[in-house]
Amino acid sequence: MTALLEIKELSVRFGATAALRSISFNFAAGAQLVIVGESGSGKSTLGLSILGLLPRTAEVIGKVRFRGAELPVEDDRAMNRIRGDSIGFIHQDPMSAFSPVHTIGTHLFRAFRANHPGSTRREAEAAAIRLLDEVQISRARERLDHYPHQYSGGMLQRVMIAAALIGNPALLIADEPTTALDATTQASVLRVLANSVSDRGMSLMLITHDLGVVAEVATDVAVMYGGRLIQYLPIADLPAAAHPYTQALLKARPSFGRRGHRLPTIADLLPAGWDADA
Amino acid sequence: MEQGGYRSLRIPAVLCLALAAVVLGGGLFWPLDPLAMDFTTTLAAPSLAHPMGTDATGRDVLARFLAGGRLSLLVGTVVMFGGLVPGALLGLLAARTGGALDLILMRIIDGIAAFPPILLAMAVAIGLGGGLWTAVLGVAISTLPFYARLMRSEVLRVQSYPFVEAAESMGASPGFILVWHIAPHAGSTMLVQSASVFGYAIITLAGLGFVGLGAQIPTPEWGVMITGGMQYALTGQWWLTIFPGFGILFAVVATNLLADRLSDVLGGRGDA
Amino acid sequence: MPKLIASRLLTSILALLGAAAFAFIAIRVAPGDAARLTLGAFATDEAIASLRVEMGLDRPLPVQFWIYLQDFVTGDWGRSYSLGQPVSQLLASRFPATLELGLYAFAMAFSAALAMALWGAHRQTPFSERLPQRLALFALGVPQFWFGLVSLMIGFELLGLFPGPVGRLPPGMDAPGGPTGLFTIDALLVGEIGTFAAAFHHLILPAATLALLPFGFLYRLLRANLADMSDASFALVARAHGQSRLRVLLKTLLPNAIIPTLTASGLIFGQLLAGSVLVERVFNWPGAGALVTQGVLTQDYSVVQTFILLSAAVYIVTNLLVDIVAALIDPRLRSGGLQR
Ligand SMILES: Nc1ncnc2c1ncn2[C@@H]1O[C@H](COP(=O)(O)OP(=O)(O)O)[C@@H](O)[C@H]1O
Ligand SMILES: [Mg+2]
Numbered sequence: 001m002t003a004l005l006e007i008k009e010l011s012v013r014f015g016a017t018a019a020l021r022s023i024s025f026n027f028a029a030g031a032q033l034v035i036v037g038e039s040g041s042g043k044s045t046l047g048l049s050i051l052g053l054l055p056r057t058a059e060v061i062g063k064v065r066f067r068g069a070e071l072p073v074e075d076d077r078a079m080n081r082i083r084g085d086s087i088g089f090i091h092q093d094p095m096s097a098f099s100p101v102h103t104i105g106t107h108l109f110r111a112f113r114a115n116h117p118g119s120t121r122r123e124a125e126a127a128a129i130r131l132l133d134e135v136q137i138s139r140a141r142e143r144l145d146h147y148p149h150q151y152s153g154g155m156l157q158r159v160m161i162a163a164a165l166i167g168n169p170a171l172l173i174a175d176e177p178t179t180a181l182d183a184t185t186q187a188s189v190l191r192v193l194a195n196s197v198s199d200r201g202m203s204l205m206l207i208t209h210d211l212g213v214v215a216e217v218a219t220d221v222a223v224m225y226g227g228r229l230i231q232y233l234p235i236a237d238l239p240a241a242a243h244p245y246t247q248a249l250l251k252a253r254p255s256f257g258r259r260g261h262r263l264p265t266i267a268d269l270l271p272a273g274w275d276a277d278a
Numbered sequence: 279m280e281q282g283g284y285r286s287l288r289i290p291a292v293l294c295l296a297l298a299a300v301v302l303g304g305g306l307f308w309p310l311d312p313l314a315m316d317f318t319t320t321l322a323a324p325s326l327a328h329p330m331g332t333d334a335t336g337r338d339v340l341a342r343f344l345a346g347g348r349l350s351l352l353v354g355t356v357v358m359f360g361g362l363v364p365g366a367l368l369g370l371l372a373a374r375t376g377g378a379l380d381l382i383l384m385r386i387i388d389g390i391a392a393f394p395p396i397l398l399a400m401a402v403a404i405g406l407g408g409g410l411w412t413a414v415l416g417v418a419i420s421t422l423p424f425y426a427r428l429m430r431s432e433v434l435r436v437q438s439y440p441f442v443e444a445a446e447s448m449g450a451s452p453g454f455i456l457v458w459h460i461a462p463h464a465g466s467t468m469l470v471q472s473a474s475v476f477g478y479a480i481i482t483l484a485g486l487g488f489v490g491l492g493a494q495i496p497t498p499e500w501g502v503m504i505t506g507g508m509q510y511a512l513t514g515q516w517w518l519t520i521f522p523g524f525g526i527l528f529a530v531v532a533t534n535l536l537a538d539r540l541s542d543v544l545g546g547r548g549d550a
Numbered sequence: 551m552p553k554l555i556a557s558r559l560l561t562s563i564l565a566l567l568g569a570a571a572f573a574f575i576a577i578r579v580a581p582g583d584a585a586r587l588t589l590g591a592f593a594t595d596e597a598i599a600s601l602r603v604e605m606g607l608d609r610p611l612p613v614q615f616w617i618y619l620q621d622f623v624t625g626d627w628g629r630s631y632s633l634g635q636p637v638s639q640l641l642a643s644r645f646p647a648t649l650e651l652g653l654y655a656f657a658m659a660f661s662a663a664l665a666m667a668l669w670g671a672h673r674q675t676p677f678s679e680r681l682p683q684r685l686a687l688f689a690l691g692v693p694q695f696w697f698g699l700v701s702l703m704i705g706f707e708l709l710g711l712f713p714g715p716v717g718r719l720p721p722g723m724d725a726p727g728g729p730t731g732l733f734t735i736d737a738l739l740v741g742e743i744g745t746f747a748a749a750f751h752h753l754i755l756p757a758a759t760l761a762l763l764p765f766g767f768l769y770r771l772l773r774a775n776l777a778d779m780s781d782a783s784f785a786l787v788a789r790a791h792g793q794s795r796l797r798v799l800l801k802t803l804l805p806n807a808i809i810p811t812l813t814a815s816g817l818i819f820g821q822l823l824a825g826s827v828l829v830e831r832v833f834n835w836p837g838a839g840a841l842v843t844q845g846v847l848t849q850d851y852s853v854v855q856t857f858i859l860l861s862a863a864v865y866i867v868t869n870l871l872v873d874i875v876a877a878l879i880d881p882r883l884r885s886g887g888l889q890r
């Protein structure tokens with residue numbers, strides 16, 4: 001299998017802070033990578049450096065290759081064609097990820113047009129409605145005209161998933177997509193995300209500090225600590241993983257050691273299509 | 279804004295010190311009398327004897343420039359503190375008493391704040407009969423809304439700190455809270471923000487002088503000097519207007535820059 | 551919404567009362583004689599005595615204040631003794647000149663501030679940040695009347711590029727007869743291109759001078775609002791969708807930054823009115839501001855008092871309107887949802 005993403009000795013500094021210290025890994029097409037690590041360990045920095053969206057204050061060294069070619073992170077226009085089209089992004093805080101003075105429809109149309117130059121409004125609207133249906137926002141056509149404050153956090157996060165899917169990217173980077181949500185909503189959002197990713201055969205890079213998420217979706221797990229990648233391994237090998245830090249993380253989730261056993265989530269107990277926020 | 283730290287204060291501090299040194303020290307080295315007329319050398323262009331030339335009555339423009347600078351520094355300082363003390367007391371009173379008094383005081387402040395500052399100062403100067411010091415009083419009154427609102431929000435902010443609420447619930451007297459909690463926090467913010475009033479006072483007073491409501495004619499004041507030079511501005515005697523104008527520009531820019539940088543570095547929280 | 555408007559209306563009325571009370575106290579209750587202030591130094595004792603009765607100066611203060619308010623609200627603003635006309639007529643006849651000057655100054659200030667704030671936010675180079683910042687520092691620190699004089703010394707006397715301080719049109723040229731009193735607009739309406747060009751030419755220096763203060767102020771406000779916003783996650787997310795930096799700046803950040811800037815309109819109008827008092831004198835601009843300066847110099851204060859109180863009223867009413875407009879624009883306020 002060819003690697004979708006190859007990261008070689010990637011380091012990022014913010015002034016005196018080393019956010020990433022020489023990270024290297026290869027990420028196979030179709031893989032579902034979960035990146036865990038405590039807050040401040042550099043997970044978001046990793047995600048944003050792949051997208052080329054780190055703030056200007058960041059110093060980046062190292063290489064990121066995507067589908068065999070180096071990402072043109074210096075060339076913002078070339079990156080604009082990759083962002084959204086090839087690599088999608090979901091932000092951790094849905095409440096601040098939408099411009100408060102623009103409608104949900106406007107957000108989705110703009111995301112669509114950024115990836116489909118020359119498309120008409122009608123096409124954008126059709127795509128937006130189709131995707132809102134997919135992420136289980138009911139009465140989608142009507143809700144296009146609503147403003148972000150009229151949506152709940154869980155609904156906004158599902159809209160953000162829809163917006164990230166609108167360019168049909170090969171890789172989706174989801175930065176703690178459920179952290180800002182309450183427990184019930186987390187499960188439904190995560191299920192929407194997992195379904196969409198597997199339906200499309202996309203690759204997923206899911207950043208989280210909650211190992212409960214790992215079992216739901218992962219094929220691979222990466223563990224980060226202090227800007228370093230301390231482990232990268234297939235999920236099957238995780239329970240036997242030797243690294244003491246990983247072991248410590250695992251001990252925090254005792255049920256995880258039992259393979260094949262999965263805690264039922266509320267999402268599993270709900271009838272399909274049930275819209276928790278409607 | 280930027281984290282330049284105290285180093286970012288260097289340039290404005292040097293500019294302000296240079297201003298003070300020239301204006302205060304210059305008088306010691308330049309002995310001419312700013313009011314002494316000499317009808318043998320009227321409207322003389324800048325020369326060694328008169329580096330800034332002479333005006334229509336032969337007065338030395340440099341001597342007047344230096345005297346005008348001293349007056350500006352004095353006026354800036356007077357307005358800064360003359361507005362600070364009553365403004366801070368008003369804000370403190372409103373914040374500490376709350377309720378109806380707070381409401382009434384702040385609506386009065388709203389009413390004062392509705393006037394463009396220089397027009398408010400004009401109203402006061404006219405009502406009290408004109409002249410330099412009534413104009414200064416007017417300018418000081420026009421700073422009241424700025425100081426009172428700032429002080430009020432600072433006091434409310436400090437009062438809501440957990441350690442202040444704790445001290446209050448443990449029976450600390452209002453005087454104790456005032457001296458040990460409010461004064462140090464609010465005081466430093468007020469001082470930092472008052473720096474911006476300095477330049478405002480100088481430029482506003484010059485504007486009042488220009489329309490005839492500030493300092494009166496023979497007084498060497500920068501705004502009045504520009505007014506006096508206005509009729510010669512387009513007939514070639516540029517030095518009568520250019521020098522005092524540069525004086526105002528330099529003084530206001532230097533002190534505004536210092537005020538901006540101070541509030542960046544020390545984190546004052548002005549909202550005006 | 552109606553509740554929001556009602557409460558803003560109430561605070562506005564209170565502020566208006568406060569402003570009127572302040573003007574009343576400053577001018578009536580202060581030691582000077584209000585009747586003499588109105589009639590000037592050379593009025594006869596009889597004239598002053600009869601005006602004292604007319605103004606109600608022999609009545610108790612609260613009654614005086616009530617009369618003062620009534621007169622102000624009904625447009626009964628007294629008359630100018632030196633010009634012999636009612637103040638309301640004088641101001642009305644001079645207002646178009648001041649309005650035209652103010653409109654051009656505002657357009658200049660706003661477009662320059664917007665362009666520079668956007669340029670700085672987009673380029674983010676030391677130069678594109680510092681140049682506008684220094685210009686704003688200069689604009690806020692330079693005495694406007696002096697800048698006006700210097701612009702005449704350079705633009706008119708030295709280079710001959712601009713007309714001298716002769717007002718709105720060259721001496722001898724007739725005003726275009728049109729409905730608005732704004733010469734550039736009237737000239738276009740009646741098709742006098744030559745008059746339009748002349749009127750526009752005469753506007754450039756005074757309008758640029760008057761624009762300085764609002765420019766510095768608006769630039770700082772826009773820049774701060776844009777800076778607040780550019781760290782916002784929604785900008786990052788829009789970029790992650792593949793939208794260009796410029797597009798995100800113009801389409802997403804700018805609309806968010808404009809709304810809080812709008813709320814400063816009252817202040818800007820106040821700055822323009824106050825500035826016109828200084829700037830019109832320099833350029834011999836025949837507007838209301840020059841009337842005020844003239845009133846001060848001839849100690850004919852009736853126009854001055856009215857202009858000052860009117861400027862406060864303009865500020866308060868503008869703020870009220872702006873709050874209502876902002877509520878209409880801002881979806882969070884419009885739907886009565888979250889309060890900011
Ligand atoms: N814009 C930034 N400026 C300065 N330091 C930053 C910035 N973003 C992240 N950092 C620092 O980089 C480190 C990694 O941060 P981050 O990638 O956000 O961690 P995580 O997402 O794992 O919580 C932290 O120490 C953080 O303080
Ligand atoms: Mg993070």
